[in-house]
Amino acid sequence: MLAQLIAVAPMLVIACAITLGMLLIAITRSQRLIHAFSAISLLIAAVITILLLSNSSVQVTPLVNVTSFGLYAQLLILVSALMTTLLSYQFLLHQIEVHDEYYLLILLAVLGAMLLVVSDHFAAIFLGFELLSISLVGLVGYCREARLSVETGFKYLVLSAVASSIMLLGIAFIYGDTGTLTRGVT
Numbered sequence: 001m002l003a004q005l006i007a008v009a010p011m012l013v014i015a016c017a018i019t020l021g022m023l024l025i026a027i028t029r030s031q032r033l034i035h036a037f038s039a040i041s042l043l044i045a046a047v048i049t050i051l052l053l054s055n056s057s058v059q060v061t062p063l064v065n066v067t068s069f070g071l072y073a074q075l076l077i078l079v080s081a082l083m084t085t086l087l088s089y090q091f092l093l094h095q096i097e098v099h100d101e102y103y104l105l106i107l108l109a110v111l112g113a114m115l116l117v118v119s120d121h122f123a124a125i126f127l128g129f130e131l132l133s134i135s136l137v138g139l140v141g142y143c144r145e146a147r148l149s150v151e152t153g154f155k156y157l158v159l160s161a162v163a164s165s166i167m168l169l170g171i172a173f174i175y176g177d178t179g180t181l182t183r184g185v186t
Helices: 002-007 009-027 031-052 068-093 100-117 122-140 149-178
Strands: none
Touching: 002 009, 009 031, 009 068, 009 100, 031 068, 031 100, 068 100, 100 122, 122 149
């Protein structure tokens, strides 16, 4: 049980950061505070992931299998999100509105991507894919002042819905042929 919790610790850190970030935004609307909180959360998750790289494969649930390859992919996702968070702060300072929810959308996308790379079951793949794509819809249409931002966000939403439908149809075909939703079964 402890080994399984340790294996998913980076994802738990990000999930807790999302929850605490929402509470932080409800208490105080400070872009600097939520930016620092998000960056520190991503950094903590990256450090935990680096510490876990030497561990062997851990089957957390039938849905999630944490391997060293999955941890490397999670580290890449976390470092990319940290760089995005740090680089976007200056851009968002020059906007009229306070942009605290931007950092929550990034954390949600990170959590979805992290779940996606350690999934061992089509149900977990679908959940990770949906969490990633829904938060990306918000990020694509985020700068409402831009001329085509809302249109782009709506088009990405339609594309995401079509892709999800086709993916579910493919999963149904695989289940109908193999009788299981676990990946890797031939």
